[in-house]
Amino acid sequence: MPIYWAFLTYMLLRPGTENKEYWFMFSGIDKVIHVSIFALLAFCFRTAFPRTKFIYFIQVMLAYAFLTEILQDEMHLGRSAEILDVVADTAGFFLGSFFFMKIKNLNL
Numbered sequence: 856m857p858i859y860w861a862f863l864t865y866m867l868l869r870p871g872t873e874n875k876e877y878w879f880m881f882s883g884i885d886k887v888i889h890v891s892i893f894a895l896l897a898f899c900f901r902t903a904f905p906r907t908k909f910i911y912f913i914q915v916m917l918a919y920a921f922l923t924e925i926l927q928d929e930m931h932l933g934r935s936a937e938i939l940d941v942v943a944d945t946a947g948f949f950l951g952s953f954f955f956m957k958i959k960n961l962n963l
Contacts, residue, residue, distance in 0.1 A: 856899040863892055867923045870932040886943040893920070893947025894954070901955040912952065920944035 897916060901907075920941045928936035 856903045889943035890947040893944045894951035897948035897951025898955050916948040
C-alpha cells in the first residue's frame, strides 16, 4: 500500500500535460480515473489496516483528497484544484470501502 500511495501522490502532483485525443477518451474520463484510483487506495488501506475505525478512515481519505487538490493548485505546474475531483475521490473511497466490506463478509 505505501508504494501505491507514493505512486498515486506522484501521479496526482506531476506537471500537467496536453492530453491527446484517443478513441477511448470522453468528457469526464478524469473523474472516472479519480474514482478508480481512490477506490483502489481505499481498498488497500482497509485491507492493510482492517481495525481502523471507519471515521478515522474517512478523515484520512478526505484529508488526502483535499491536500492533493490544494497542492495541485499551489504548485503551479499546469494542474488546478477542482471540487469535483474531491467529490470523485470521495465516491471512490466509499466504493473501495464497500468492496472491502463485501469481500470481508464472504469469509473466503
